[in-house]
Amino acid sequence: MFKNNKQKKEDKEKKEQQKNEEKPKKEPISPDKNQFLLTVKEKLHSPSDFIVRSVSDNMIVVYVDNLVDNKNLNEIILTQLQEVEETPEAIHQKLTIPEVDIVDELNKFIGDMLQGAAVVHIVGHEKVVVAKISAYQSRGLSAPENESQVIGSQVGFNENLSTNISLIRRYITNPNLCNEKFVLGKQTKTSLSLLYIHGIATEEYVNTVRQRISDLDIQDILDSAVLAELIDDNSKSIFPQMLLTERPDRFCDGLLSGKVGIVVNGSSMAILCPYAFIEFFQSREDQNLRWPIASFVRLLRFFAIFTSIFLTPIYVASLTYHYEVIPQPLLVPLSESRAIVPFPPIIEALLLELIIELLREAGAKLPTKVGQTIGIVGGIVIGTAAVQAGITSNILIIIVALGALSSFTTPNYMMGNVIRIVRFPIILLAGFWGYYGIMIAICLMLIHLLRLSSLGAPYMAPFYPPRFKQWPNSIIRLPITFIKRQTVNSRNEDSNESQQGEKKVAK
């Protein structure tokens, strides 16, 4: 990422400061009970949910309330601690809990404690036993709301990292599925996992992602969307260069075709990269439908995107400057519907587009049921009233509604946003300079798309650089026997060959 020199200098200073801070952090654990409690409390600024429980004269258990699983604490730790010899090693052996550690460093066990561990301290020992019995408060698995599909699995990620990874591991039971753990954010210490399938994913991309994540120097990270913007190639672009998905099946589909995935704790969206432009318009459901139907739907979607971006600008341009392009039979109803409209087409179009955007925003922020009502009432009432009041023409209402409808067919929410927003500058250009203005927009957009890359891989692949063999399956959905498990930009020759072999055997 681009940083100017000043920032770099500041970063260096910061890093030095951190080093200075980090060095004295290695603090020993006091063997004395009171001293131990004092230091721990001081570290945590004596919070109200810090609980000390003494088991015997020499042994205490400390933990943070609500982070630990009370059942485990009562039934296993507290009962078993009564019976064992009072040394850390003995406790470590006896406790029937999957994860038990002996730690001799203050800050480390405090970190564990904040993630939900019970810490056993014994007088006279400079070590403590850390028993990880964390209880996660997470919502249950539910259907993905933003990426719903009719046919296919109905499970979505939730906010818990380990649940999400277990979901993925259930889909891909493969020892080659690699899981690398990172901790990001100085304040939040958010854990995240880098996932890829060894042998299918291209090493180069894995290294790039790893490098970019470890280079990050940030205070906090609360959602994967922020991370995606931080590590993509051109964060100033309007186009998303990484996929955010809440569908485990789509995520695994990506992993299986050689992409690199990132799952962030606390976020129900997983990141997939590198992602090419065309892939944002392919839905996972296309794979589940029969191929002619899926192809039809996909073509319909491309048509919808085109309409969504260009229909209103073409209307504005045609009615402002290029009347002669419209044949006479069509021109009559068009002019009739515009006869009492007092504004030029550009104002008319911008007004309606803004109303539609308002309705969408209001609908998205309100609860589902109210949102629907607002959508219907707002749409019908405002639409009809606007025409009757003579502010807009009916034909423009049809066009704008069609454009809005079309923009929602994009299977990816992020890309759908882009499609909707990119319309506004094009409408302006069309209103100022007609078709020439639209063409300026097309040229600039094309150049911009050509300049973009995702993890260094071309964004416009497979169209440019042209890989003609991948064209058919990018535009339509070929029958499964024709599909090689290989998507845009993830070329790992060996794995493809072996998979083709497998397919033949399966037949």
Add this chain to the structure above:
Amino acid sequence: MKNTLYVGNTQKFNAFLLFYVVTASQIGVGIHGFQRVLYSEAKQDAWISLVLSFVLAHIAVMVMMKTLDMYESNDLYGIHLDIFGKYFGNFLNFIYIVYCMAAFLAILKNYIEVINTWVFPYLDTIFLCITILIIVVYAFSGGLRVIVGICFFSFFFILWIPPILIFPLHYSDLNFLLPVLDTELKGIAKGVLSMSFTIIGFEIINIIYPFVKEKDKYKRYVHFGLLFTLFLYLSILLISLTFFSGEQLSKTIWATLTLFSIIRLPFIERVEIITICIWLIIILPNLCLYMWSAYRGVLRMKFISTKKFTFFFVLIIFVVNLYVNKRATINMLNDYFGKVAFIVVFVYPFILFLFAFIKKKIKKSQVSKNEEN
């Protein structure tokens, strides 16, 4: 060999993309109205002139590629420096850079004029010039990869032309083509000469050669590209010749656009207005490639950053653009530029080839002499 360019593999592009580069660099503003001049020279045998000019183009491009093959990985600028030495070589390079800028200007001016005539009569030429320059600079700053990408995509914006020509085909009369070979040979030859402004563009191979990946099979793609352009030009020319009468054709400046203007579809009329606007993306690769060629040449003389070059290039083009704004001046520019282009593209390669050949022979004999000694 000195002055050889070292181009990293990541910067290179596949040879088959040359097909798109050649077609995109050839098809530009010339296609809008090459028929009139051609007709005035060669009458109904204009198509023979066209075919002959393409034959000549194939030969010229062959010679160019032969010259380039003598050097492993070098462009025209490097070859100049190698053959003619530092001073004269740089002088020739300078001329070529000026040629590129002239081509850039000619394309720009012609396109702006078409827009002003057909679509927006009162739109300021300065504004049009600025918008086009912004787009070109944005593409240029993306590097060769982006420029070749635009070449590739602009090809698909051309593809709809042949099918749409079916409409005027209904009204065409083959008798207009007869009698064949009625014109004198001189007229046909003059017709070939007049085609030069429309047909040039493939000389980009001189500069782009080091960036081609597969040096052993790139030639066929260049020839395919020329053949595609021939097909497109020939189909337009034949339909124009049979659609218009001779008198009409010699009075129509933009015959192709007039040809399009009769097309009526249920939802669109006056297709030529859309065509002209779409043409922006078709002249874009032309402009980018010429700008890029000029930059390569400037780099050989003095290393300057892309930003600086862009600034000066745009400034010069913009200032010159202000002085060329009448139909007569533009016509003059086209005429002069056409003649210069004919020399640069069709005559000069042969001379250069001769020099390069002699130089190679001398070097060989020197080497063998050295070995004997």
